[in-house]
Amino acid sequence: MGNNLRRQSFLLGTAAALAILSPAVYLASCVPSNQPSTVGNSDTVTIASMLPIPTECRMSPEAATAYVGDRTCAGCHPEQAAQHALTVHARTLRQVSLSRDGRYFNTPTVVNDPLLKASFRPLKRGKVLIMEGRQGVNQAYVRLNYAVGSGKSGITYLSVSPDGICLMPRLTLFRPEAQPRWGWTPGLEPGAPSTTPLGIVLPSEELQNCLSCHSTALAISDQQVDFGHSRLNVGCERCHGPGNEHVRATRSKSYANSVDRDHFQIPHLGALTADQQMELCGNCHRALSPSPPHRVPDTLARLQPAALKMSACFIKGDRERLSCTTCHNPHQPKQTNVASYEAICKNCHSIGEATQSKCPVNPRSGCVGCHMGRERLSVFGDSVYTNHWIRRRPKAIWSDVRVGKQLE
Numbered sequence: 001m002g003n004n005l006r007r008q009s010f011l012l013g014t015a016a017a018l019a020i021l022s023p024a025v026y027l028a029s030c031v032p033s034n035q036p037s038t039v040g041n042s043d044t045v046t047i048a049s050m051l052p053i054p055t056e057c058r059m060s061p062e063a064a065t066a067y068v069g070d071r072t073c074a075g076c077h078p079e080q081a082a083q084h085a086l087t088v089h090a091r092t093l094r095q096v097s098l099s100r101d102g103r104y105f106n107t108p109t110v111v112n113d114p115l116l117k118a119s120f121r122p123l124k125r126g127k128v129l130i131m132e133g134r135q136g137v138n139q140a141y142v143r144l145n146y147a148v149g150s151g152k153s154g155i156t157y158l159s160v161s162p163d164g165i166c167l168m169p170r171l172t173l174f175r176p177e178a179q180p181r182w183g184w185t186p187g188l189e190p191g192a193p194s195t196t197p198l199g200i201v202l203p204s205e206e207l208q209n210c211l212s213c214h215s216t217a218l219a220i221s222d223q224q225v226d227f228g229h230s231r232l233n234v235g236c237e238r239c240h241g242p243g244n245e246h247v248r249a250t251r252s253k254s255y256a257n258s259v260d261r262d263h264f265q266i267p268h269l270g271a272l273t274a275d276q277q278m279e280l281c282g283n284c285h286r287a288l289s290p291s292p293p294h295r296v297p298d299t300l301a302r303l304q305p306a307a308l309k310m311s312a313c314f315i316k317g318d319r320e321r322l323s324c325t326t327c328h329n330p331h332q333p334k335q336t337n338v339a340s341y342e343a344i345c346k347n348c349h350s351i352g353e354a355t356q357s358k359c360p361v362n363p364r365s366g367c368v369g370c371h372m373g374r375e376r377l378s379v380f381g382d383s384v385y386t387n388h389w390i391r392r393r394p395k396a397i398w399s400d401v402r403v404g405k406q407l408e
Contacts, residue, residue: 055280055283056212057212057215057216057217057218057238058208058212058218058220059217059218059219059220060219060220060221061219061220061221061226061229063217063219064217064218064219064229064230064231065229065244066242066243066244066245067216067217067231067237067242067243067244068237068242068243068244068247069231069235069237070084070085070090070235070236072243072247073235073236073237073243076250077236080236080331081236083331083332083333084235084236084330084331084332086332086333087331087332087333087334088150088151088152088333088334089150089233089234089235089238090233090234090235091150091151091233092148092149092150092214092233092234093146093147093148093211093214093215093232093233094146094147094232094233095145095146095147096129096144096145096146096147096157098124098127098129100147101129101147101155101157102124102129104122104173104176104180105122105123105124105129106124108121109121109122109182111170111171111182111183111184113170113190114190115190115191116135116190117135117136118133118134118135118197119133119134119135120132120133120134120169120170120171120198121171121182122144122157122171122173122182123141128143129143129144129157130142130143130144131144131157131159131169131170131171131198131199133170133197133198135197140196140197140198141198142159142167142169142198143159144157144158144159144169145158145159145160146158146160146227148210148211148214149214151176151177152175152177153174153175153383154172154173154174154175154176154383155172155173155176156168156169156172156173156185157169157172157173160225160227163224164204164224164225165201166201166202166207166225167196167198167199167200167201167202168185168188168199168200168201168202169185169188169198169199170184170185170188170194170198170199171183171184171185172184172185172186174383175383185199187200188200204223204224204225207225208220208225211225212284213234213283213284214232214233214234215230215231215232215233215234215238216231216232216233216234216235216236216237216238217230217231217237217238217242218230234284239269239280239330240266240267240269241266241267243266245264246264246265246266249264250264269325269330270325273320274314274320274321274322274323274326275323277323277324277325278305278308278309278323278324279305281304281305281324282305282306285303285304285305285324286302286303286304286305286306287305287306287309299377300387300389301375301377301385301386301387301388302377302385304324304386304388305324305388307387307388307389308322308323308324308388308389308390310389310391311388311389311390311391312390312391313348313390314390317348321348326344327341327344338368338369339365341367341368342365342366342367342368345367345368346364346367349363349367350363368386371390371391371392372386372387372388372389372390373386373387374386374387375387
């Protein structure tokens with residue numbers, strides 16, 4: 001196919017022709033998964049006699065039936081479910097809809113590839129959202145039917161055919177909740193290899209790796225993602241485990257007096273150690289790599305548990321006092337008030353605390369801005385992340401750090 005955009009039409013609603021194209025082996029928009037891809041992996045974390053917590057969300061369609069969904073959980077836990085529904089986890093993978101996505105396709109936006117002398121643009125045709133590519137008189141287009149990403153940093157739209165072939169287009173929507181902008185999907189910039197004129201065909205393995213961190217239960221049939229039997233988004237059961245046995249037991253009349261009652265309890269994650277909590281979060285946000293410090297990736301700001309474990313606060317301090325949940329309530333949207341985080345810092349580094357070092361610059365405020373600065377990652381469309389490697393930083397690092405009362 002080379003660099004020429006040939007005359008072709010990707011039929012709306014299907015991409016069967018993509019099956020004959022050579023699969024790509026690189027997906028830059030996701031951090032490489034450290035999870036195995038074996039369907040039905042039984043690796044679990046167990047707390048006392050409670051139900052186990054699965055650490056692998058890829059499974060058979062039959063196994064996925066053990067997941068009851070957030071609405072069922074809300075029947076007994078309405079407050080937690082209502083708060084969780086407002087988080088980015090709750091909207092990180094979904095089907096495309098006109099009501100939620102149509103406005104981003106209304107304004108004509110054209111992104112040009114000077115190397116191919118081609119142009120790309122998102123369009124709305126009737127009730128269908130498509131991605132179009134043009135080179136001279138030649139045209140190609142594909143229907144978009146799944147949205148990956150909460151919208152805080154960006155949304156990458158996918159075209160998935162009925163037989164599971166997935167195309168990732170060359171354009172991604174960045175920062176739709178703030179300043180919507182269409183730009184190159186990371187890894188598909190001008191000059192990057194692609195397997196179709198419009199983007200890259202994701203091999204099943206790559207697609208599973210990506211979507212497994214955007215799903216509660218990812219059903220796999222014949223080595224393809226089975227969207228119909230999957231539980232999309234990161235819901236209650238991604239962290240607490242499948243709820244079918246728990247729900248069935250609690251609805252039983254004999255449950256209250258059952259000697260096996262504890263066995264059917266959903267795990268209380270507060271019982272995990274700090275290491276276990278960060279390993280659980282690190283399944284997607286990435287745990288600490290065995291790489292030595294001199295091989296720390298430039299994108300460390302996007303790997304929060306790994307960065308936190310590199311911090312002196314974790315290594316030299318009380319390891320049971322610092323984990324992801326020390327600062328973040330997993331049931332609630334992330335706080336944006338810096339003062340709430342600095343209050344946690346001062347629990348250990350307060351003015352009157354004799355066991356911890358005091359900041360010689362300002363022991364009362366400014367902790368986050370100086371020691372956990374914001375970093376702009378151009379490889380992810382100039383998205384801004386908080387680097388969780390808490391440390392003393394040379395001034396040269398902070399050429400693009402924003403310090404203020406509100407985190408973006």
